[in-house]
Amino acid sequence: MITVQQINFQLNSKESYIGYQRGSKDFVSNLNFKDTNLQQYTSPEDYANALSRGSKKGGVSAIVDEIPYIKIFLLKYSADYSMVGSNSTTNGFAFVFRKGSPLVPEMSRAIAKLRADGRLIMMENAWFKGQSMVTFGDTSNKVNPLTIDSFRGLFLITGVSSTFAIAILYSFWIYKNWHFVRNCFNVMDFNLGRLQFIKEYLYRKMFRTTNVIQLEQITWSMNCLI
Known part of the structure; x- marks a missing residue:
């Protein structure tokens, strides 16, 4: 078993390297990771190769990226890797509108309606079917339970x-x-x-x-x- 604090400590250690998508280094740097421990990658295949090798063999211990990209990665590699993150149904890309734009309340109402109707979850399941995700405080994931035989x-x-x-x-x-x-x-x-x-x-x-x-x-x- 491992706690959230232990995960953060391991990722911030000198021996652990973090992977990120090309073009998002500034975002990852704001998460208090050392620049010397950051590795840049461009494709899901690069992610899988780096994670399989690990930090001790020239790879990385974890990948930090936007949730939609991580879910796309997990569509192909869900058997070997899992995502640790938020369980919110509205995570994803942000949309920026001009201040005072009438689209802001319209978009907010549309998203709220989709969330209330449960259509956001349906859309996510349809687009990212088969993903593997582990979230903080979420006990609904299917994992091997610990029994007396263990x-x-x-x-x-x-x-x-x-x-x-x-x-x-x-x-x-x-x-x-x-x-x-x-x-x-x-x-x-x-x-x-x-x-x-x-x-x-x-x-x-x-x-x-x-x-x-x-x-x-x-x-x-x-x-x-x-």
């Missing part, structure tokens, strides 16, 4: 380490308190000896009583015969 190795290492640590702890305790442990075993042996003695005594007592009863029965029978 942590089997971690649980195994933790269990073995804990068992080993407990065994060492008890070994040191027994070594340090060996006289006490030995006395406990001696007491146990003594008690077992006493139990064995009582058992044998009761057994002899019961066996002797049985013999006396049998002898009295035999004597009584003989007297009866006489």
